[in-house]
Structure formats: C-alpha cells, structure tokens
Amino acid sequence: MSYDVQKVRDDFPVLAEVINGKPLVYLDSANSSQKPVAVINAMADFMSHEYSPTNRSAYHMAAHATDLYEGARTKVAKFINAPHAHEVVFTKNATESLNLVARAWGSANLNKGDVVLLTHMEHHANIVPWQMMAAERGFSIRWVPLTSDGLLDLSDLDTLLTGAKAFSFTAMSNVLGTINPVGELVAAAHKHGAIAIVDGCQSVPHMPTDVQAWDADFLAFSSHKMVGPTGIGMLWGREALLDAMPPFLGGGNMIADVKLEGFTCAELPAKYEAGTQPIIEAIGLGAAVDYLTGIGMQNIRQHEIEITQYALDSLTHRFGDDIVIHGSRDVSVRGATLSFAYKDVHPHDVSQVLDQTNVCVRAGHHCAKPLMRLLGSNATVRASLYLYNTNQEVDALCDALSAAGDFFTL
Amino acid sequence: MPGLEDLYREIILDHYKSPRNRGSLEPPAVRAEGHNPLCGDEIEVFITVEDDKVSDIKISGQGCSISQSSASMMSAAIKGKPIADVRALISRFKHMMSIEEGEVPDTSAPLGDLEALQGVVKFPVRIKCAILSWNTLAEALDIAGE
Numbered sequence: 001m002s003y004d005v006q007k008v009r010d011d012f013p014v015l016a017e018v019i020n021g022k023p024l025v026y027l028d029s030a031n032s033s034q035k036p037v038a039v040i041n042a043m044a045d046f047m048s049h050e051y052s053p054t055n056r057s058a059y060h061m062a063a064h065a066t067d068l069y070e071g072a073r074t075k076v077a078k079f080i081n082a083p084h085a086h087e088v089v090f091t092k093n094a095t096e097s098l099n100l101v102a103r104a105w106g107s108a109n110l111n112k113g114d115v116v117l118l119t120h121m122e123h124h125a126n127i128v129p130w131q132m133m134a135a136e137r138g139f140s141i142r143w144v145p146l147t148s149d150g151l152l153d154l155s156d157l158d159t160l161l162t163g164a165k166a167f168s169f170t171a172m173s174n175v176l177g178t179i180n181p182v183g184e185l186v187a188a189a190h191k192h193g194a195i196a197i198v199d200g201c202q203s204v205p206h207m208p209t210d211v212q213a214w215d216a217d218f219l220a221f222s223s224h225k226m227v228g229p230t231g232i233g234m235l236w237g238r239e240a241l242l243d244a245m246p247p248f249l250g251g252g253n254m255i256a257d258v259k260l261e262g263f264t265c266a267e268l269p270a271k272y273e274a275g276t277q278p279i280i281e282a283i284g285l286g287a288a289v290d291y292l293t294g295i296g297m298q299n300i301r302q303h304e305i306e307i308t309q310y311a312l313d314s315l316t317h318r319f320g321d322d323i324v325i326h327g328s329r330d331v332s333v334r335g336a337t338l339s340f341a342y343k344d345v346h347p348h349d350v351s352q353v354l355d356q357t358n359v360c361v362r363a364g365h366h367c368a369k370p371l372m373r374l375l376g377s378n379a380t381v382r383a384s385l386y387l388y389n390t391n392q393e394v395d396a397l398c399d400a401l402s403a404a405g406d407f408f409t410l
Numbered sequence: 411m412p413g414l415e416d417l418y419r420e421i422i423l424d425h426y427k428s429p430r431n432r433g434s435l436e437p438p439a440v441r442a443e444g445h446n447p448l449c450g451d452e453i454e455v456f457i458t459v460e461d462d463k464v465s466d467i468k469i470s471g472q473g474c475s476i477s478q479s480s481a482s483m484m485s486a487a488i489k490g491k492p493i494a495d496v497r498a499l500i501s502r503f504k505h506m507m508s509i510e511e512g513e514v515p516d517t518s519a520p521l522g523d524l525e526a527l528q529g530v531v532k533f534p535v536r537i538k539c540a541i542l543s544w545n546t547l548a549e550a551l552d553i554a555g556e
C-alpha cells in the first residue's frame with residue numbers, strides 16, 4: 001500500500017489551521033513535531049475519566065494509572081527494541097537524559113586523564129553536560145571532525161578513541177540532516193573499551209530504531225519530536241550500567257528506604273525517577289508510539305527520503321547558485337532536515353518573509369554553535385520535514401523564498 | 411497581521427545595505443561585545459570617549475537587517491554626542507522598543523532615521539535584534555566610565 005500523506009495529515013488537527021486566509025506550512029519538526037488526535041485524546045481522556053497518581057496508593061484508580069504509565073514504558077521499550085522495559089527511564093527531555101548519563105555515569109567512571117569523544121555535529125545538549133563534568137573532574141574532550149559534505153570524518157577514529165572511556169554522538173544531525181553509521185561507531189567504541197552513548201533525538205522519530213542491533217549502551221531521545229507531548233523524554237541504558245551508576249536526582253519514588261543515616265535506592269527504573277512523574281505525558285507518549293508504529297517507521301523513512309529528494313531537487317532547480325544547502329546530497333545518508341543559506345539574506349529576515357505565508361522554519365544556530373562556526377556562519381535557515389509534509393509544502397517554501405529574494409535583493 | 415513594509419522600511423534597508431561606521435578602533439578605544447543567544451547574532455561596538463563625548467564609534471559583527479541597521483543608525487545618531495545625551499537616547503530607544511518601564515523619557519527631540527525602527531515593536535521576536543547594539547553600546551559606556 002502506498003503512503004497516504006493526506007490521510008496522515010487528517011490525523012493532525014493543527015495542520016488544517018488557516019491563518020490570515022492561508023494554510024499553515026509547518027516545516028519545523030526537527031525542533032518539535034505536531035500532535036495527532038490520538039495523542040491529544042489519550043491525554044484528555046485520561047484526565048477526564050481516569051486521572052490518578054501512580055504507585056503510592058492502593059485504590060483501584062491509582063493501580064490503573066500505574067498500569068497505563070508502565071504500559072507506556074513497555075511500548076517505548078518495544079519501539080526501540082530494548083531487551084527490558086525497566087531499562088527505559090522517563091526524564092523531562094533528551095537534555096535531561098544526557099545530563100543524567102554525563103553526571104551519574106561520569107561521576108562513577110571519569111577522572112583526570114580520561115577522555116570522552118564527541119563530534120563536531122553535536123547539539124549543545126550533548127556538549128555542555130560533558131563540559132560541565134570535565135570542569136569538575138578534569139577529564140578531556142576530543143572531537144570527531146567532519147568531511148566537506150557534512151559527514152563524520154572517521155579516518156582517524158581509532159586514534160581519537162585510543163584511551164577514550166565514552167563516545168557520545170548523535171545518530172542524526174539536527175542541522176545537516178546527516179545520518180551517522182551508529183552500529184559502526186558503537187563497534188569502534190567498544191573495540192577501544194569505551195561505552196557508546198547515542199543521541200537519538202533526530203533519528204528515533206524518523207526511522208526504525210534497534211538498540212540491540214546497534215549494540216549501543218545508552219540512547220537519549222525526546223517525546224515532543226516524535227508526535228508525543230512535551231515534558232517527557234527517555235533514556236534507555238543497559239541494565240548493568242544503570243544498576244552500577246549512582247542515582248541522578250534524589251527524592252521520593254527513587255528510594256527503597258530512607259533513614260536518618262542515609263538512603264538506599266529503589267530498583268530500576270524507579271531509581272532514576274525521583275518525584276512525581278509526568279504521568280499524563282507518558283500516556284500521551286504511549287499513544288504517540290502506537291500511532292507511529294501503526295504507520296510504520298520504515299514507511300515514514302521512505303516518505304522522508306522521497307520528500308527530501310524532492311526538496312533538494314526543487315531548491316537546486318529554482319535557486320541554483322543562490323542557495324547553499326549544507327550537508328550531503330545523498331538521501332540515503334541524510335534525513336529530511338535541510339539547513340541552507342540563501343543569497344545574502346540573513347536567516348532571520350528569510351524566516352520573517354516566510355512567515356507572511358505561514359511557512360514556519362527555524363532561523364538561527366540550532367543549538368549547535370560549534371558546528372555553525374565550522375560552517376562559517378552564525379545562523380542558517382532550517383526547514384525540517386516529517387511524516388505529514390507534502391511536496392506542495394516544499395513548493396510553498398520555494399515560492400516564499402523567491403519572495404524573500406525579491407524583497408532583499410541587494 | 412502587520413505587513414513586511416511595517417518592519418522593513420526603506421531607510422532600514424538602506425542602512426542595512428550601506429551600513430555607517432563599520433569597522434573597528436584600536437585601544438585606547440573601548441570595545442564591547444554583544445550576543446543574541448537566540449539567533450547567534452554577534453556585534454562589536456568600539457567607542458572613543460574624549461571630554462565626556464563619544465568622539466568616535468565603529469561597529470562590526472554579523473546579523474540580520476534589523477540588528478545591523480539599528481546598529482548603523484545608532485552609530486550615526488550618537489557620534490560626537492555628549493555621554494549624557496547618548497545615555498538618554500539609549501533609554502529613549504529602549505522605551506520605544508517597549509522594553510523599558512518607568513518614566514517616559516523626553517521625546518521632544520526628533521529621532522531622525524531611528525523613527526523607522528518603531529515598526530519593530532509589532533514583531534516582538536525582532537525587538538531583541540533591534541536592541542542588541544544599544545545594550546552593547548551601554549556596556550561600552552560602562553567600561554569607558556570605569
């Protein structure tokens with residue numbers, strides 16, 4: 001059966017919005033995705049009919065809420081092919097997940113003289129937590145450089161990994177769209193005795209994920225980029241690693257016992273879930289996972305390959321040398337996130353003109369300032385496409401870009 | 411919805427295309443640097459203060475049409491002016507951008523080209539762009555006064 005993007009669009013109420021007589025053209029899903037009615041209803045129904053806190057109470061509504069909350073965990077585990085549901089920890093977002101790993105795993109494992117390897121295409125969320133820990137514990141950070149077409153330059157990977165204890169990298173760049181060879185990178189890390197931490201923020205929403213096939217050690221990702229609600233993120237980690245690490249945040253729910261002399265930790269996953277959890281959000285996330293699974297992650301990937309090819313062809317055909325698209329032209333190694341420079345028009349001004357026709361793109365540094373410096377600019381325009389975007393919307397982007405060009409021609 | 415012409419007035423585009431007082435000054439001129447953390451715009455303001463006057467000003471950095479034209483207009487408006495007048499103009503400009511509460515500054519003097527930036531207020535996300543150079547100038551004045 002062919003992919004019916006119109007049917008998918010019908011599931012997302014916001015996409016039918018008309019603003020000032022013109023349709024919404026939402027091209028900012030790498031930032032955060034829109035939500036299908038299944039997610040909206042799951043959260044509203046739970047609040048309308050079933051809301052209760054989890055775990056701490058004996059009444060049947062609480063038991064039911066606990067089942068729903070844990071059910072969402074099981075769905076997420078299956079979605080990424082995790083061996084065990086209790087290896088999935090709910091956090092606030094991927095940023096918190098990465099901070100959890102850097103702090104909890106880092107404080108038990110990283111010392112002066114140690115090395116953590118990152119890449120030049122990381123989001124600040126996978127840079128700053130390591131820099132914070134490095135300042136405290138005195139380890140050093142190395143960086144995998146990039147090739148001219150925006151792929152990781154792996155020619156010196158073995159040297160860079162020598163002596164490294166952790167290799168933390170994104171599965172897909174939120175600026176360049178580059179999809180990294182995760183399995184290969186994990187294998188290289190393991191060969192050198194380093195653990196492999198994968199930032200799956202941009203990849204998990206857009207293609208099938210299998211942490212066991214990757215053989216990864218940790219995976220961080222966010223619900224709000226995969227048609228789920230804000231306020232909840234995930235960290236998957238190997239049971240043995242999660243068991244061995246100290247806790248991250250302390251408080252209720254994460255303890256087995258507390259005495260005046262000290263505390264003992266709860267079992268996984270509660271050990272890393274201090275305080276009242278985002279129960280409503282977890283239920284929305286569970287519905288998001290069901291929704292994506294129903295469409296099929298391979299189908300979503302295929303749709304994005306096609307629309308990315310269409311976007312690359314259209315932009316190049318219409319604007320030629322006036323547009324510089326960053327990253328690879330090869331859709332087999334890139335996702336549907338397109339960052340570009342257009343004439344001499346500043347990205348902020350481009351997005352302002354695009355906004356006149358409700359074309360929503362992001363203009364700025366995309367929380368990846370080290371990468372932006374390498375690209376030689378302090379901002380780009382970024383159009384990012386998802387399962388609900390159409391070729392017509394790519395055309396609307398091109399038309400709006402033409403208008404911006406006319407307005408600002410120097 | 412306000413139209414593009416409310417934001418991008420002719421005079422703004424003119425300053426953007428031909429910015430005034432671009433460049434840098436060597437010490438003992440004072441240098442201050444400003445960043446817009448949202449979009450990554452960066453600006454450097456160099457001033458020479460002599461006899462309680464800003465006798466020279468140069469601007470460098472990258473940014474959008476609004477931040478660049480605002481900086482250019484600012485440099486033209488304050489060059490050669492007494493520090494007290496410059497401070498008053500900073501305050502008045504921030505007031506125009508509706509980000510400074512309190513006493514309404516004296517608005518009797520004509521604003522000249524700067525008037526054109528009034529439209530930015532209708533585009534709240536762009537106020538930060540317009541104000542960047544002014545905050546950086548204020549910082550440069552603070553450094554010069556130390």
Ligand SMILES: Cc1ncc(COP(=O)(O)O)c(C=O)c1O
Pocket residue numbers: 030031093094095096123125126170172173174199201202222233367
């Ligand atoms: C690659 C990557 N890592 C991490 C993050 C941080 O995600 P969040 O803001 O949901 O914590 C993002 C989101 O912008 C991202 O694109």
